[in-house]
Amino acid sequence: MAFVACGACAGDASGNPAQDATARAPAVADALPNSIANDGPDDGQWARPAKDYASTRYSRLDQINASNVARLGVAWTFSTGVNRGHEAAPLVVNNTMYVVTPYPNVLYALDLATGDKKWQYRPKPRAAAQGVACCDVVNRGAAFADGKVVFNTLDGNTVAVDANTGREVWRTQLSDINKGETITMAPLVVKNRVLVGTSGGEMGIRGWLAALDLASGRVLWRAYHTGPDADVLIGPRFKPFYASDQGTDMGVKTWPGDAWKIGGAGMWGWISYDPALNLIYYGTANPGPWNPDQRPGDNKWATTLFARDPDTGEAVFAYQFSPHDLHDYDGINEQVLLDLPVNGQTRKVLVRPERNGYMYVIDRTNGQVLSADPYGYITSTRGVDLKTGRLIYEPSKYTKQGEVVREICPASPGMKDWQPSAFSPRTGLLYVPHQTLCEDAESVEANYIMGTPYVGMNVKMYAAPVPGRTRGEFLAWDIVKRKPAWSIREDLPVWSGALVTAGDVAFYGTMDGWFKAVDARNGKVLWQFRCGSGIIGQPVTYRGPNGRQYVAILSGVGGWSGAIVSGDLDPRDSSAALGFVNAMRDLPARTQKGGMLYVFALP
Amino acid sequence: MSSRSRKRTAAAVMCMLAAVAVMLGARASRTVASARPSMRVCADPNNLPFSNDRGEGFENRLAQLIGRELGEPVEYVWWSQRRGFIRSTLNAGDCDVIMGVPTSLDMVLRTQPYYRSSYVFVTRADFGVEPRSFDDARLERARIGVQMIGDDGANSPPAEALSRRGIIRNVRGYMVYGNYADSMPLAPIMDAVARHEIDVAVVWGPLAGYYVSRTRAALRLTPVSPQIELPFLPFVFDIALGVRRRDTLFRNQLNDVLSRRAGDIARLLDAYGIPRVSATRRSS
Numbered sequence: 001m002a003f004v005a006c007g008a009c010a011g012d013a014s015g016n017p018a019q020d021a022t023a024r025a026p027a028v029a030d031a032l033p034n035s036i037a038n039d040g041p042d043d044g045q046w047a048r049p050a051k052d053y054a055s056t057r058y059s060r061l062d063q064i065n066a067s068n069v070a071r072l073g074v075a076w077t078f079s080t081g082v083n084r085g086h087e088a089a090p091l092v093v094n095n096t097m098y099v100v101t102p103y104p105n106v107l108y109a110l111d112l113a114t115g116d117k118k119w120q121y122r123p124k125p126r127a128a129a130q131g132v133a134c135c136d137v138v139n140r141g142a143a144f145a146d147g148k149v150v151f152n153t154l155d156g157n158t159v160a161v162d163a164n165t166g167r168e169v170w171r172t173q174l175s176d177i178n179k180g181e182t183i184t185m186a187p188l189v190v191k192n193r194v195l196v197g198t199s200g201g202e203m204g205i206r207g208w209l210a211a212l213d214l215a216s217g218r219v220l221w222r223a224y225h226t227g228p229d230a231d232v233l234i235g236p237r238f239k240p241f242y243a244s245d246q247g248t249d250m251g252v253k254t255w256p257g258d259a260w261k262i263g264g265a266g267m268w269g270w271i272s273y274d275p276a277l278n279l280i281y282y283g284t285a286n287p288g289p290w291n292p293d294q295r296p297g298d299n300k301w302a303t304t305l306f307a308r309d310p311d312t313g314e315a316v317f318a319y320q321f322s323p324h325d326l327h328d329y330d331g332i333n334e335q336v337l338l339d340l341p342v343n344g345q346t347r348k349v350l351v352r353p354e355r356n357g358y359m360y361v362i363d364r365t366n367g368q369v370l371s372a373d374p375y376g377y378i379t380s381t382r383g384v385d386l387k388t389g390r391l392i393y394e395p396s397k398y399t400k401q402g403e404v405v406r407e408i409c410p411a412s413p414g415m416k417d418w419q420p421s422a423f424s425p426r427t428g429l430l431y432v433p434h435q436t437l438c439e440d441a442e443s444v445e446a447n448y449i450m451g452t453p454y455v456g457m458n459v460k461m462y463a464a465p466v467p468g469r470t471r472g473e474f475l476a477w478d479i480v481k482r483k484p485a486w487s488i489r490e491d492l493p494v495w496s497g498a499l500v501t502a503g504d505v506a507f508y509g510t511m512d513g514w515f516k517a518v519d520a521r522n523g524k525v526l527w528q529f530r531c532g533s534g535i536i537g538q539p540v541t542y543r544g545p546n547g548r549q550y551v552a553i554l555s556g557v558g559g560w561s562g563a564i565v566s567g568d569l570d571p572r573d574s575s576a577a578l579g580f581v582n583a584m585r586d587l588p589a590r591t592q593k594g595g596m597l598y599v600f601a602l603p
Numbered sequence: 604m605s606s607r608s609r610k611r612t613a614a615a616v617m618c619m620l621a622a623v624a625v626m627l628g629a630r631a632s633r634t635v636a637s638a639r640p641s642m643r644v645c646a647d648p649n650n651l652p653f654s655n656d657r658g659e660g661f662e663n664r665l666a667q668l669i670g671r672e673l674g675e676p677v678e679y680v681w682w683s684q685r686r687g688f689i690r691s692t693l694n695a696g697d698c699d700v701i702m703g704v705p706t707s708l709d710m711v712l713r714t715q716p717y718y719r720s721s722y723v724f725v726t727r728a729d730f731g732v733e734p735r736s737f738d739d740a741r742l743e744r745a746r747i748g749v750q751m752i753g754d755d756g757a758n759s760p761p762a763e764a765l766s767r768r769g770i771i772r773n774v775r776g777y778m779v780y781g782n783y784a785d786s787m788p789l790a791p792i793m794d795a796v797a798r799h800e801i802d803v804a805v806v807w808g809p810l811a812g813y814y815v816s817r818t819r820a821a822l823r824l825t826p827v828s829p830q831i832e833l834p835f836l837p838f839v840f841d842i843a844l845g846v847r848r849r850d851t852l853f854r855n856q857l858n859d860v861l862s863r864r865a866g867d868i869a870r871l872l873d874a875y876g877i878p879r880v881s882a883t884r885r886s887s
Binding site for chain 2: 128130132176177178179204256257259262293294452453454567568569
């Protein structure tokens with residue numbers, strides 16, 4: 001059925017004159033045969049944060065729909081007892097809901113029928129990890145596989161817990177907080193391999209992605225994101241599309257001296273998987289910790305999309321989004337895997353609303369960029385050269401210490417940070433929660449860490465100077481037409497994930513605590529509910545044991561954007577939280593911290 | 604007398620009393636009990652020469668000295684000095700004073716500075732004549748170590764000064780956080796000079812001075828110049844105590860102690876090998 005709607009989209013698009021070789025005709029949505037069976041019923045569960053391997057965050061449940069969602073009400077709630085930013089998606093498997101909290105990373109198992117707590121598991125991460133995490137002590141969720149719930153702790157452990165008993169099955173120490181490494185991402189389980197990456201690009205780490213054996217926790221492979229090809233797991237199968245990504249040991253040669261050894265390029269975001277191609281896709285974080293002047297070169301493989309074989313970790317191709325990153329445009333955002341007819345041919349693509357502000361459509365078999373369109377206000381770059389694949393920087397926005405550069409857009413959190421989008425095959429739209437911020441990099445100030453004075457950039461963020469001048473937006477992007485279908489301006493950055501369903505309802509939350517249901521076709525707000533704290537979590541939906549559909553969200557403000565509330569930052573210090581506080585001074589008056597699960601249902 | 608003017612008079616009396624209390628507090632702090640049952644120090648448990656949880660740093664010793672002067676026992680709240688240190692400790696109300704902050708740090712209320720130090724060049728004797736300036740031509744070829752901070756766009760001043768001169772490829776970075784599993788996390792950059800892995804390290808004076816005074820490595824320290832590179836890149840910093848912005852009375856008490864015991868504090872800093880500079884260091 002989904003294809004009928006998209007067939008209509010197709011008609012519109014094929015009527016457009018071809019702009020370039022990449023102009024495409026109809027979009028057929030989705031996706032991967034065994035991640036979403038398009039014709040079959042939804043299993044009603046939510047076993048990983050993105051729902052499916054294609055990362056659509058789309059549910060085929062349709063009991064709750066655009067005509068009845070206005071009657072949604074609270075079914076039950078649960079307090080997590082933790083006051084920091086709650087970014088995780090609750091999981092639902094076998095009539096049990098699993099919730100992982102920010103530090104101290106407690107895992108709760110809740111009975112779907114009663115809301116009762118079945119058990120809790122406390123991994124007791126080392127308290128010192130809190131001082132190492134850059135941007136609040138968040139956790140982005142767990143993954144369910146083979147009777148285990150697997151998740152990461154802030155102090156660098158991956159743990160597998162028996163989903164029935166709450167007993168620890170294995171625990172593997174992957175990273176070292178003494179060297180600045182923490183883990184905040186949600187793992188992805190592919191073919192009995194648990195994929196985990198590290199955070200800490202601000203701390204002089206050398207980033208990596210590792211695969212652990214789901215049964216034992218043993219490390220099967222680890223691919224570094226800087227250094228010689230042997231360490232990056234680049235071998236004979238590696239065929240990047242663009243010349244600037246080709247060559248040997250680029251992870252060494254594109255750095256001065258041995259700066260690659262502390263070059264950052266962590267991985268704290270999202271991984272997708274295509275079972276037919278047997279490839280995983282993910283992006284790496286920003287290079288560090290030097291300011292750009294001290295790391296001349298492309299700084300590979302920071303801010304880079306990798307396609308790898310999950311069995312061996314071998315890289316099959318790579319594409320660097322932001323060579324020689326100037327503005328902390330981490331490349332860890334989600335990639336939504338779609339099959340898209342282009343010039344009469346079905347192309348296997350991935351769609352990435354990238355941090356640098358461009359909506360990339362990339363051929364996921366070879367890494368060719370088919371299109372890269374701005375999805376917001378950009379001043380820091382001029383576009384993406386589709387012949388070379390290179391991002392074209394705007395020289396006047398190059399930051400230098402001792403000089404004031406104003407209106408760098410998007411600001412360091414990018415056009416979109418970690419908060420994942422959702423795709424509906426019924427509308428052909430990608431629902432993108434994001435922020436619309438610019439920043440000034442002003443003068444310098446002395447600071448003091450570990451007894452060493454240094455001079456820093458004083459970054460101040462504020463709403464982009466576009467009509468409405470708000471700090472955030474919930475955007476519906478038409479993938480075929482390559483432009484917005486509609487958008488909802490939000491006063492605050494939209495730091496929550498998105499969810500869309502076959503009932504043609506899209507869900508998201510705001511940082512002042514409104515959980516909203518909107519019409520997936522036109523953006524009309526159909527229902528909203530005020531939660532106890534701001535929302536930066538990921539909404540999910542499931543079928544309960546009684547056969548009814550539910551929607552769940554964690555409220556609990558925090559994260560980089562909400563640190564002013566969860567971390568009690570001083571609103572007078574405009575450079576706190578790396579400059580984000582300046583843009584969020586009003587947040588403490590508008591919400592309180594506090595972690596709470598809300599579950600909604602129709603009456 | 605109207606009730607309004609009575610209130611005003613009462614307020615004026617209160618102000619006078621408060622002023623007297625301040626003066627008394629300043630003059631006779633040994634005997635006048637403060638509101639605090641103890642002086643709670645926000646400190647890093649593993650950051651020699653500044654502090655550690657065995658009380659071996661010069662900031663530990665200075666805290667003891669001040670505590671005795673104020674007649675208050677010293678307690679510690681330990682927290683790694685990384686991002687969020689001040690907001691998680693001092694500004695969270697968990698402790699009352701940070702023993703070392705630059706006077707330009709406006710997140711806190713600062714006392715008068717109790718020392719002024721400089722970034723220094725650390726070299727071995729076989730380097731030849733000691734380097735004195737970032738413009739020394741030998742720096743273009745020497746292997747140079749600098750410290751880095753992982754704040755976005757931020758760097759230690761030496762890294763910035765070198766990159767402005769195009770000195771990049773021969774510069775090696777050492778994370779200012781170091782390896783926190785070691786007893787002196789910041790030592791590796793100076794170890795590297797002693798081991799001939801690099802030729803020059805550019806390090807904050809107190810670190811280098813302590814290292815050289817406590818090891819047998821025959822290393823030489825030379826303050827860098829210029830002291831301030833234009834438009835605004837200082838290499839010399841005044842270091843003060845930091846308290847919460849509203850704690851002006853406590854700040855005044857601390858200033859008094861710093862003045863009264865300046866001689867003892869100078870001897871304490873000498874004992875730790877902390878090099879100091881004056882604002883008008885003679886050029887040579």
